[in-house]
Amino acid sequence: MDRIDAKTLAGLLGGWAADGPLYRALAAALRSAIEADSLPPGARLPSERDLAAALVVSRSTVVAAYDELRAGGLVDSRRGSGTVVAALPALRRPGADGRVPGGTATSIIQSLVDERADLITLNSAGAPASEWLADAVAAVAREDLPALTADAGYQPRGLPALRSALADCYTSDGLPTVPEQIVVTTGATQAISLVAQVFLRRGSTVVVETPSWPGCLDAFRAAGADPIGVPLDDEGARIDAFAAAMSRSPSLAFLMPTFHNPTGMLMSPARRRRIASLAAEHGVPIMEDNSYDTLFGGRPAPIAAEPDVEAITVGSLAKTVWPGLRLGWLRAPVEVAERVARHKALVDLGSPLLDQAVALRLLPRLPAITEEHTTALHARHDQLAGLLADRLPSWRWRPPDGGTSLWVELPGVDAAAFAQLARRHGVEIVPGAAMDPDGTHDSYIRLPFTYPPPILDELVDRLATAWKALRPNNSRHSTRD
Structure with a gap:
């Protein structure tokens, strides 16, 4: 079987990081995917270096995770083939690993199932109910x-x-x-x-x-x-x-x-x-x-x-x-x-x-409801745009004509990789690869501005912290590219 692309595997694992050592969390996520047959026998896992880049972790984290799987008999190392999923005697049914099966919207739907209170999830752009x-x-x-x-x-x-x-x-x-x-x-x-x-x-x-x-x-x-x-x-x-x-x-x-x-x-x-x-x-x-x-x-x-x-x-x-x-x-x-x-x-x-x-x-009443909704959205759009301009000035976007989100370009960054890091800083985002499988928008993310003002403040604070961790030489007051 062909090697699984690192970005594909990263998307399959979704929000794998948890408290404790990262290598154990990664090993647990890979183990669940193997036991649920999401990673079938014979599948060739990405190299340690490629998977580390896709997950924004150190290579040693992936090496240690693969070692745990190898010790448990879940993968084999073959000369010339790398790390390959081993055949297991009994597999669970798809979904038994706690992951929503298949599709480009998997991570979006997964967040609805997981209900993690500590996450600011940007997978949906819904607002609180109208009065x-x-x-x-x-x-x-x-x-x-x-x-x-x-x-x-x-x-x-x-x-x-x-x-x-x-x-x-x-x-x-x-x-x-x-x-x-x-x-x-x-x-x-x-x-x-x-x-x-x-x-x-x-x-x-x-x-x-x-x-x-x-x-x-x-x-x-x-x-x-x-x-x-x-x-x-x-x-x-x-x-x-x-x-x-x-x-x-x-x-x-x-x-x-x-x-x-x-x-x-x-x-x-x-x-x-x-x-x-x-x-x-x-x-x-x-x-x-x-x-x-x-x-x-x-x-x-x-x-x-x-x-x-x-x-x-x-x-x-x-x-x-x-x-x-x-x-x-x-x-x-x-x-x-x-x-x-x-x-x-x-x-x-x-x-x-x-x-x-x-x-x-x-x-x-829909015209009146929409007018109130639009007024609130304008204010929240302006707040988010102002926060991004101050804290993340290198990020770019076209001012939207309407809707509920900014479509933001991250300069020189794979948004799927940034999404891995952002989740470990408490933000779940939708990277461009999920919205354009052709790869044209891999450096984009969708940022809804439907959240209450305090949440928008916290959101940008977490994103800025994750961005600094990804690019430690970024200056808070750097100019736009």
């Missing part, structure tokens, strides 16, 4: 329960009143929509996964922006598809690259035109028109994820508003109201919505009606 949420929940409990509980509760397409309200929102925003075009989902992620199941098959291709959100890449790969990356410029997905991707006859194109995650970019109206025209010309459906902007109106029209293009528009209340309100939706041509609803019926028979009733109460 409007409590009123909506109370109104549902006070006024809506009798009608809701009279229903059996199985609504794969979604609560009819909510679908009608969402259709009205799109129509008033200049995109004529009927309730039959709406499917309510358990968050935007489920909507994306369901559309992937409808359009993608093993061996098909899907166009994605680079960088993109790891969970989306996982959903497409789970459906058997291979992503085709399209880089961004200041207006959105680059036309030349998008046109080249269209010529390869993809089954689907996935875009985040409104406050792209992670860059925060807003695709221009002209770029939306050109993208839609190319997709229509080649007969490729577009799925646009607008879940980072739940304010109807005041933005460029969705790509779905362009003529002739087959487009599915995804929305959500998670970023504006509360991530714990797992409520999303999609708007699609009627026949596509029907196919999605059939897939959703197999998954969960319909999203919870209580959540949908709360969402229905919130929709009329």
